[in-house]
Amino acid sequence: MSIENLHAVPNLTTVLTGPLRKIEQTLLDQQSSIETWFRKQWRKTPAPFYASVDLRNAGFKLAPVDTNLFPAGFNNLNVAFMPLCIQATQSALEHICPDANQVLIIPENHTRNTAYFESLAMLQEILIKAGYATKIGSINPEFKTTQTIELESGRSLTLQPIIRDGDRVGVEGFYPCAVLLNNDLSAGEPDILKGIEQIIIPPMRSGWAHRLKSGHFSHYQNVAEEFAAQIGIDPWLINPLFTTCGEVNFMKRAGEDCIAHNVGNLLEAIQKKYDEYGITEPPFIIVKADAGTYGMGVMTINSVEEARELNRKQRTKMSKIKGGQAVSQVILQEGVYTFENWGSEQAVAEPVVYMLDHFVVGGFYRVHTGRGRTENLNAPGMHFEPLSFAEPCNAPDEKMPPDARPNRFYAYGVIARLALLAAARELDELKRDDN
Amino acid sequence: MSIENLHAVPNLTTVLTGPLRKIEQTLLDQQSSIETWFRKQWRKTPAPFYASVDLRNAGFKLAPVDTNLFPAGFNNLNVAFMPLCIQATQSALEHICPDANQVLIIPENHTRNTAYFESLAMLQEILIKAGYATKIGSINPEFKTTQTIELESGRSLTLQPIIRDGDRVGVEGFYPCAVLLNNDLSAGEPDILKGIEQIIIPPMRSGWAHRLKSGHFSHYQNVAEEFAAQIGIDPWLINPLFTTCGEVNFMKRAGEDCIAHNVGNLLEAIQKKYDEYGITEPPFIIVKADAGTYGMGVMTINSVEEARELNRKQRTKMSKIKGGQAVSQVILQEGVYTFENWGSEQAVAEPVVYMLDHFVVGGFYRVHTGRGRTENLNAPGMHFEPLSFAEPCNAPDEKMPPDARPNRFYAYGVIARLALLAAARELDELKRDDN
Numbered sequence: 001m002s003i004e005n006l007h008a009v010p011n012l013t014t015v016l017t018g019p020l021r022k023i024e025q026t027l028l029d030q031q032s033s034i035e036t037w038f039r040k041q042w043r044k045t046p047a048p049f050y051a052s053v054d055l056r057n058a059g060f061k062l063a064p065v066d067t068n069l070f071p072a073g074f075n076n077l078n079v080a081f082m083p084l085c086i087q088a089t090q091s092a093l094e095h096i097c098p099d100a101n102q103v104l105i106i107p108e109n110h111t112r113n114t115a116y117f118e119s120l121a122m123l124q125e126i127l128i129k130a131g132y133a134t135k136i137g138s139i140n141p142e143f144k145t146t147q148t149i150e151l152e153s154g155r156s157l158t159l160q161p162i163i164r165d166g167d168r169v170g171v172e173g174f175y176p177c178a179v180l181l182n183n184d185l186s187a188g189e190p191d192i193l194k195g196i197e198q199i200i201i202p203p204m205r206s207g208w209a210h211r212l213k214s215g216h217f218s219h220y221q222n223v224a225e226e227f228a229a230q231i232g233i234d235p236w237l238i239n240p241l242f243t244t245c246g247e248v249n250f251m252k253r254a255g256e257d258c259i260a261h262n263v264g265n266l267l268e269a270i271q272k273k274y275d276e277y278g279i280t281e282p283p284f285i286i287v288k289a290d291a292g293t294y295g296m297g298v299m300t301i302n303s304v305e306e307a308r309e310l311n312r313k314q315r316t317k318m319s320k321i322k323g324g325q326a327v328s329q330v331i332l333q334e335g336v337y338t339f340e341n342w343g344s345e346q347a348v349a350e351p352v353v354y355m356l357d358h359f360v361v362g363g364f365y366r367v368h369t370g371r372g373r374t375e376n377l378n379a380p381g382m383h384f385e386p387l388s389f390a391e392p393c394n395a396p397d398e399k400m401p402p403d404a405r406p407n408r409f410y411a412y413g414v415i416a417r418l419a420l421l422a423a424a425r426e427l428d429e430l431k432r433d434d435n
Numbered sequence: 436m437s438i439e440n441l442h443a444v445p446n447l448t449t450v451l452t453g454p455l456r457k458i459e460q461t462l463l464d465q466q467s468s469i470e471t472w473f474r475k476q477w478r479k480t481p482a483p484f485y486a487s488v489d490l491r492n493a494g495f496k497l498a499p500v501d502t503n504l505f506p507a508g509f510n511n512l513n514v515a516f517m518p519l520c521i522q523a524t525q526s527a528l529e530h531i532c533p534d535a536n537q538v539l540i541i542p543e544n545h546t547r548n549t550a551y552f553e554s555l556a557m558l559q560e561i562l563i564k565a566g567y568a569t570k571i572g573s574i575n576p577e578f579k580t581t582q583t584i585e586l587e588s589g590r591s592l593t594l595q596p597i598i599r600d601g602d603r604v605g606v607e608g609f610y611p612c613a614v615l616l617n618n619d620l621s622a623g624e625p626d627i628l629k630g631i632e633q634i635i636i637p638p639m640r641s642g643w644a645h646r647l648k649s650g651h652f653s654h655y656q657n658v659a660e661e662f663a664a665q666i667g668i669d670p671w672l673i674n675p676l677f678t679t680c681g682e683v684n685f686m687k688r689a690g691e692d693c694i695a696h697n698v699g700n701l702l703e704a705i706q707k708k709y710d711e712y713g714i715t716e717p718p719f720i721i722v723k724a725d726a727g728t729y730g731m732g733v734m735t736i737n738s739v740e741e742a743r744e745l746n747r748k749q750r751t752k753m754s755k756i757k758g759g760q761a762v763s764q765v766i767l768q769e770g771v772y773t774f775e776n777w778g779s780e781q782a783v784a785e786p787v788v789y790m791l792d793h794f795v796v797g798g799f800y801r802v803h804t805g806r807g808r809t810e811n812l813n814a815p816g817m818h819f820e821p822l823s824f825a826e827p828c829n830a831p832d833e834k835m836p837p838d839a840r841p842n843r844f845y846a847y848g849v850i851a852r853l854a855l856l857a858a859a860r861e862l863d864e865l866k867r868d869d870n
Contacts, residue, residue, distance in 0.1 A: 035566020
């Protein structure tokens with residue numbers, strides 16, 4: 001499959017519509033009270049500066065499966081939404097850092113990932129157009145000199161080595177008052193950033209060294225329950241069930257009993273909900289490293305037997321995540337089918353929604369021909385085609401059917417914001433733990 | 436000339452480019468410091484809830500000629516900017532009225548102006564999509580029952596008579612905490628709104644009963660001078676010269692000496708600037724009712740002789756403005772040529788820029804074939820074709836020439852925001868006078 005135009009209008013079909021149309025209708029009908037509810041939540045717990053949320057749309061269920069507080073993939077957004085990104089960035093930075101005129105972006109340590117560089121260039125462009133002089137300072141010790149990279153998009157990206165000068169970091173001649181992390185700090189807080197007087201956005205505690213997926217999904221569960229009570233739906237329709245196992249060592253086969261046992265319990269719980277809604281597909285489970293990121297350390301499990309009979313390859317794959325950290329805790333999460341298909345080849349598609357502050361600014365579909373409906377679509381080395389959303393998720397149209405594009409995208413924006421709210425509460429809790 | 440598609444991409448040519456390209460280049464070069472300057476200004480003096488600004492682009496000069504704090508014409512904006520309007524509305528209302536979930540719009544008293552109704556329907560749609568239950572309560576005593584009007588756009592508009600219940604106004608069963616004025620209160624503050632406990636957005640002092648155009652342009656002059664000093668340009672390039680005459684009665688021919696005298700002085704001052712910049716066109720002056728609105732009470736004067744020889748028709752036209760108020764004070768303002776042309780017929784075009792809070796959300800051109808380059812394009816009964824901007828004015832592109840569309844629109848957005856800032860200071864002054 002080749003996608004001629006990355007900014008083409010997605011024309012996706014959902015095989016199973018079932019209750020989802022009902023969720024979408026409920027969200028539409030209650031739009032005004034939903035927005036009011038969100039406003040109240042953001043006043044209590046302000047949204048993080050930015051986030052992207054991976055959703056899975058099973059037709060009968062729409063749920064977040066991953067929340068990234070250091071989003072990449074900005075290059076996959078519809079260029080038509082650039083003004084929306086600019087406005088949201090202005091609004092966000094005015095609150096977080098009213099005096100800032102300049103921003104230093106700290107990127108991931110990648111040295112050759114051109115897709116990431118395209119995203120970084122787009123992020124820099126958004127900040128510049130929002131009126132902030134912006135430079136990029138890498139904490140990768142391999143970057144010893146300034147490098148300018150010409151990108152396929154026609155953009156050029158200048159990466160400079162970060163410098164620490166007393167209590168400030170910057171790049172040569174540029175020590176702004178705001179530092180924007182686009183590095184998930186999987187390897188922990190870098191020494192060069194410790195104790196700096198500049199404001200770090202989002203705070204370093206947002207890094208994966210401090211977060212656990214299970215912590216996020218515990219908060220999400222509460223958010224989903226409160227929201228579901230508010231609009232009168234079964235929270236399960238928007239909330240993936242999960243459980244955890246601590247102290248797992250895949251290579252030493254320690255903790256496998258816990259996994260097998262929990263897989264059994266979880267499959268049973270899912271089957272019960274499937275029966276309730278008349279869903280005939282078999283349930284499945286996604287096992288992930290609890291502190292993992294970047295799609296590493298993820299596997300699909302369909303049965304207790306499968307959990308007991310992990311082969312060497314699976315165990316090796318699960319034992320390491322980004323930065324080489326060993327996996328010691330895992331989260332077992334209800335697998336959510338992706339039943340949105342694209343094109344004549346019925347490629348599998350997974351929506352990713354982007355937010356700046358509490359504003360939804362667009363998204364894209366990961367479209368994938370080589371993968372099944374139960375598989376993780378975001379894994380290292382995996383090729384997917386990005387397909388920009390045609391609409392920015394904040395403009396529902398009550399005159400159209402609930403599954404019409406603007407309304408489906410609105411639904412995506414609502415669920416993604418629930419995950420954003422869970423992240424906001426999670427960071428708030430980490431902050432309170434710090435004090 | 437027929438414009439098939441109101442949302443066509445404007446393809447305007449500027450006959451004289453001269454120094455404007457230089458202004459545009461300067462604005463582009465200093466974008467980051469300009470945005471920083473604006474941020475500082477909005478912190479000192481928050482922007483009004485909404486505004487539209489009429490600009491004139493003379494090629495050698497780009498200046499605001501009117502600032503409307505109760506904008507209509509939302510229907511003329513590019514529908515592609517709806518998400519931007521939604522986001523800006525959310526951002527604005529969160530600050531002004533954090534607890535509001537519902538809004539009552541108070542419209543103009545028009546009973547048959549379908550273009551206005553289209554704008555009103557669009558404004559209501561923006562608020563609803565931003566998550567606010569919104570109804571329209573008319574203060575026109577002719578509205579005794581609820582009326583639903585089906586509009587050409589396919590929208591339908593429900594106008595209800597406003598009701599006062601104790602210290603609150605509303606429509607039947609709907610007494611929200613926020614009242615949004617889309618009525619310029621030319622006839623003064625209506626009794627039904629006096630002393631209500633609800634928040635009125637913008638405050639009633641924003642009405643033309645309290646404002647004078649000369650008050651606005653005095654503030655604009657200060658803003659233009661501060662801004663010009665900041666970016667290093669001659670303030671005249673963005674500021675129309677003006678003077679006033681008080682106690683004029685056109686029908687009784689009182690005050691005409693003042694007008695003729697000031698026309699002479701002003702023409703001389705403009706000619707001096709024209710000579711400085713080598714502009715060979717003759718200068719001209721726009722005489723307007725100082726408290727006027729709606730394009731009423733406006734005339735073009737080319738010489739002292741013309742000012743002395745006003746005919747009966749001109750005097751009658753100048754003697755009354757909207758709501759039947761008599762004109763008693765006038766403002767004489769440097770006429771700014773409109774040198775932007777559109778289409779093969781070289782129709783005259785005047786840009787109008789819309790802002791919600793301090794965010795520019797788009798604009799349109801008033802395109803007019805029947806009028807000259809020195810005439811007012813916004814007058815009652817005048818027909819103009821609206822031509823939506825193709826870009827929303829907040830996304831300049833430094834890789835393109837300064838007069839390329841996104842950059843010209845950015846320049847429009849900057850100058851319009853200067854007028855918005857003048858209005859903010861004007862309202863702040865009126866507020867201080869109230870206390």
